Amino acid sequence: MRPVWKWVIGVIATIIVILVSVIWYYSRNWKPIVETKLKEIVQNSTNGLYSLHYNDLDLNIGLGNATLYNAELIPDSAIYQQLIRTKEAPNNRFHIKLSKLKIRRFNLMDVLSNKKLNIKSISFEDPSIHLMSEYHEFNDTVRTEPKKTLYESVKEVFTSINVREIDIDNVKFKYTKYEEGNMSNFDFEKVKIKVHDVLIDETSLRDTSRLYYTKMVDVEIPNFEYDLPDGFYRAKFKGLKINTRDQNLLMTGVDFRPKMSKANFYKHKKQNVTMAELKFDTLRVERLNFQALIDYQQTIAWKVQLKNGSVDLHADKRYPKYPIIKIGQSPHQKLLKLKKLLRLDTVVVDNVSLVYHEMSGKYFREGSISFNGVNGLITNVTNDITALKKDKFMRADLRAKIMNSGNIHAKFGFDMLSKTGYHTYSGTVGSMKATAFNRILTPLLNVEIASGNIKKVAFNMEGTDHKNWGDFRFDYDDLKISLLNKKKDENGEQSSKKVVSFLINELLINDSNPDKKGVYTVAKVNYTRVPEHTFFKTLWQSLLDGIKQCAGISEEREARLMGAADTGKKVVEKGKDIVEGAKEVGKKTGNFIKGLFKKKDKSEEDSEQ
Template sequence: MKPIWKWALIVLAIILLVVGGVLWYYGRNWKPILETKLKEAIHNSSDGLYTLTYDELDLNIGLGNVTLRQAELIPDSAIYQQMIASKKAPDNRFHIKVKSLKVRRFSLWDVLRNRTLRIKSIVLEEPEVYLWSEKHAFNDTVSNDPKKTLYESIEDVFTSVNVRDVQLDSVKFTYSKIEKGKSSNIKLDKVNVKLEDILLDKDSQHDSSRLFYAKMIDVHIPGFAYDLPDDFYKLRFKDLKFNSKDRSLLLTKFAYEPKMSKSAFFKQKNRNITMTVLKIDSLSVENIDVRQLVEKQQTIGSIVRLKNGTVDLSNDTRYPKYPKNKIGHSPHQKLMKLNSIIRFDTVLVDNVTITYYEFSAKYGREGSISFNNAKGNLTNVTNDTLTLHKDKFMRADLSAKIMNSGNLHAKFSFDMLSKTGYHTYKGSVGAMNATAFNRILRPLLNVELKSGNMKRVTFDMEGTDHRNWGDFRFDYNNLKLSLLNEQEKGQAQTSKKIVSFLVNQIIINDSNPDANEIYHVGKINYRRDPQHTFFKTLWQSLLDGIKQTAGISPEREARLMGTAEKAKEAAKNSNSVLKKTGNFIKGIFKKKEKDEEEE
């Protein structure tokens, strides 16, 4: 071997010995230095609120690996109380446990030369995260004292920190909200979190493309279930997926429903209040403004999609109702009263069926009316006054099959800035057989439509908190009603037929245009009952149009009452005919298909 190669090998051996000696030295001596600096950085950055503990720290300088075993980040309750007293306490506190925390492939050379820390990956095994949220009024006020940023807390140690990947698998997460001394908890198991390209330096906090200093945060929560504090309802979903880079949120198999059966719900409530069951196969939000959501709790996005679901609303008239003043509580007015900003450009609805059920105390049966396969869109869905000053109307354009038969198309427009709740609604119902409505008429009114061809319904309406007005048109023919009241003792079967005959021949036109070729148009001017909800008022207004187009007037009702008296004299054992006729008239034109919802 030539001398030059001998010298080269000798030099290489010396270098390896030096590097090995350096690594050995720093491996032995940097461990206590690293431990001290790590604990010091956490203590200083949290103003003494948090302490880091662990059972073991393994440090391999050569490979750039650090492992913490049985590590905990523990909040100090005494320090937190002191921070509350000095009005410096954060609203949120954490307690974090991990079986092991593995830091892989960091460069000691960068730390020594530039005070920069670059890490390839961090993996947390079996992490447990406890979060306490306690709102403090002093955090809502603007402080003149500048808050120390996370970078300012570590700049004495590092000029920058960069982590390429962070992985948290099967996280156990517990969230406790403390309000007025009471705590409500949400627990999640098997949460998976992935973060990419975390950068902490003097400029990264101002980078709008980052969330919590990361270029991407991906969260997956499977199998969530939560009992709401009201003791009646629960929430659940199969999967929640959130990606900060895509700015997307996806919920699958979402449900909001009672924790008990329908009969148990009303028995426990002991009042006739609307029971709601909401189920959606897929709910997604696009282009979420994540920064606004995190920093200001504002929910802002471009498109919300609701696909394949059901909304069931139920009432039970066997229980008492406690009327309340509903003025100012319409859906769009409730949106304006929310404490936080909501803004969506468009909400798309696809294949959602809405059904209203009511159990009749009088007849002991349940009737229902459904709007099947509802689809359409809502636009400018917001309570942000700055946005509404540019366009003050929230709009809805929806279609459905009423009773899974006739095609319903309706357009709503809500003036969100109106002090009187101004809104408009117009639409149409296509051809259908009127007997489809027996599903609600027979159980609730004990009456049925024997026949009836609905050719077309159109309406064009305006409304406020106190009044609804507009035009209503209803084209139909061959309309026949049949009264189904059971015979009372001593009443002849003839009386029921007489009442049905009177209704069909005297009070209701069997067609529009009627037999005299007169076309009846409903000119609606309906004054709202303050105890009626928005939807009940809408229905009562359209019902007024139905009565007018069917040719019903007070004069015709008076004629019916007079003729019924003669029929009563002619029919033996029919003492209750007049009473039944009067009750039927009142019932059929006052009864709603969708009863009042408690708001």
Template sequence: MKPIWKWVIGVFVFIVLALSVTVWYFSKNWKPIVEEKLQEVIKKSTDSLYTLSYDKLDLNLAVGNVTLENAALVPDTAVYARLEATQQAPDNVYHIRLKSLKIKRFGIIDMLTNKKLTIKSISLQDPAIQLTNKYHAYNDTVASKPKKTLYESVKDVLQSVNVRDIDMENVSFKYAKITDGKSADFAVKDIQISVHDVLIDETSLADTSRLMYTKMVEIIVPGFTYNFANGIYQAKFDELKINTRDQNILLTNVDYKPVMNKAAYFKKKGKNVTMADLHFDTLRMEQLDFRALLDNQQTIAKKVQLKNGHAKLYNDKRYPKSPKNQIGQAPHQKLLRVEQLIDLDSVFVENIDVVYGEMSGKYYREGEISFNKASGVLTHVTNDSMRLAKDKYLKADLRAKVMNSGNLHATFSFDMLSKNGAYSYTGNLKPMQAPSFNRILTPLLNVEIGSGNIRSVRFTMEGNDYRSWGDFRFEYDNLKINLLNDEGDRKKKKMLSFLVNQLIINDSNPDANEVYHVGKVNHKRVPEHTFFKNLWQSLLDGIKQTAGISPEREARLVGSAQSAKKALEETKGSVKKTKGFFNRLFKKGEKDKQE
């Protein structure tokens, strides 16, 4: 028996050695075949625009592994020039380099015999991708013949390609946009990309469970900063996560703000142009249609979330302002005019501080009004004509703490199909102390509210491009206004303050005679006023009426002062001061009208 086992072992060793020699031989001698096929695939799939180069190609047929070192996919400038001459050049050109590309479980036999390529995994180390965008007008027109799909480009070489996993580590990406011979660039590094289950065959493109032939693409982009070309604003975020399988996009610590302080901003602008400072801890989109986004630049999502942050707007009235006609420029009207389709079921706002600040052109002090911890939801945010034909209203339901004090609840309804921008809104403000508004009144108007209990504010309004109308109810008591000296020492003008409190405003509503004043608003819009400024002007009309400051009362007060010149001047001064107080609060002075 012993010689038999020796013979069996000898045969086994011989077979192993023969196989090893065969694998070694084919690994060495099939390398040119693999290289030839690889170059053929690149050439056919890119219409000869790109060439592949590398320092080393290792092929191990025993385990089915392939390694490329220092590989580069480079566009041929001569070919690109010819494509431009024949108006066939693409707008985007890629230049890709990587330290290594490792392919595991590469089915070379099946590829060569059946034209089917199956790969377990592909790993790319330190890829550097440069995308250059150069606009060509002819790419905007409809092509006479449809562009080839990726499968159509490779089907003569391969009938199918299936890759289970692709991992790219430490990806660097640079984007360059060439306009009129000038290049605007931005770059980001250390990107992580994972791709799962890639399938390229005659059926995969129609597979609705796949996006660009894949079951899933996950991208993680670390801290990114982009400085805009104007040198004023900067956009940045800490991290971006994209998952096409879960249909989510997540941005953390998102900022859009100037790179300079307020003084430098307005000095650089040279005019009173609103400065914006936006920050959100979380910006998330859920159930986002990536296919519509990539194929047609359409934004379709079930949910958008803005959480924990602020939206701060500032103006400086020491600088001139160039007024423009604002008719037709309401937010819902602008949304309807966006060329790309936007369709968001719900936009959730959570814990956002909304602040408006202004530097006084007269007193050189800055005042602020704030709506703290704003939260709520906007629904049916869309410019899709088919959806609007079924439901034409964009709605918003929002809550906030005014001056971090009184609880405000407001609802808006925008008619997206109205030719004159029709909308309606209701609101109510819970009890708060009126002196909370001194943070904006004293710096800007040099007046202060000495006391006042706001018991409630309720309003129901409608409006369009040209006017606003509705009911305004304001219940309060113990309201006292103090007019201050111009010197900035906050000393009261006692006589004028007395006249204002005794003769012009009601210190309560219902008033001392138990008459309840309701504001009947019928406000004609100033065309140069923005949508939000027009809202304030309409509410101002209601405030003045409920406080007893009617035009008739002002006229009677002025008429009663004709008997004495000094009294006349004092009274006129008080009327002018008081009228200016309310008008300037909502920016309705004659100076603003002229602007």
């Protein structure tokens, strides 16, 4: 039996030696063939745009492994310019460097017999990727000849290429954008990219479940910061996750604000422009069309969610504001003018606070008005004319607490196709103390609400570029205001002009609506827009007009009120005589005060009109 076993062992050993020898031979002799074919495929499949360089190729056919050392995929700028002239250039180019490219478990027999290349995994070591983006309009137009696909470029060598997994870890990623002669850059560090199931064959490009031949691309980017080209603002986030299979994008710790303090911002700007600070715990985009985003910089998604955040807007009236005509610059009109397509079915606002701060140029104090915990939906956010022809209105339905006190519910409708900027807005404000508004009134107007109960506010308005009109209802009682002295007293408190305030409350302002006689005032707003005012300032001025009408303050009385506030000393001196009961005031000071503040009856107002 021993000779038989020796014979068997000898045969097996011989086969192994022959197999190893064949593998060694083919590994050595196939290496130049593989190298030549590899570079040829890269050259042909990219119309000569890219070339592949590396120091060495380690090829083990027996194990189905290959390793490229110090590999580099380099775009040719001269070829790119030629492709631009022939209108064949892609919007994006890549320059990729890596220390090792490991290809594991490919089957040589499939390549030889079926021209099919199946690879289990590809991994990148120490990768550096530079993406250069340059938009070209010709990529949006319909081509008379179809663009050559990647499959058509490789089909002479392979009928199909399949890679199950690609891992790119710890990537240094640089993004450069070229636009209208300008260049901007930003960098990512420690990026993780995983690609699942890459398939290049005759049918894969038409597979709607794939993005550029892939079933899934998963990207994670930590701790990103970017200084905007304007030199004033910085954008950053704690984390970004992208999954093309689920069509989701998730950003956490989003922060957008000036790089400098508010004082330095305005010192450098030297004018009263809006300074913005935005912060969100979560920004989520669902069912995002990544192909449209990558190819054409178009943002098409089903839902965007802004969660747990704040928007702070600042103005400083100590600096000049250069008058600019704002007609045609409303938010929905700006949206329609965007160069790139935007189509969002729904924007979900979840617990976001909006605060407007303004520094007075007269009293050098900052006032603010806040909308706390805003929740709601904005729908049909798009500049897609085709979609707008089916439904031309962008809508917003939002709820919040104004001054963190009263509940406000507002609805907006924007006619996106209107040439005059037509829009509607309606809403209600629930019960609250009027004194909550002292946060903005006292610093900016030197006026304080001493008391007041707001029972309900309701408005139903329409507007265009030039007019705002509609009904305004304001139910309140016990409204009292105080005009304040500019300077603080010895105790550091700001005292009120008691006599003037008393006269205004008694003679100028209706302390309730309905009034003591049960007469209820409904304001009929018909406000003409000041061309230099923004959309939101015009909206506020229209609502303020309604408040004034309900409170019984005509334009003439308001002018007299402001005059009284500016010349309060003289008025106080004459008003003291009234309070002290001097009888002579009826003929002298009394007539002056009454002429300044008296409420006209209906017949007097009609005669003036």
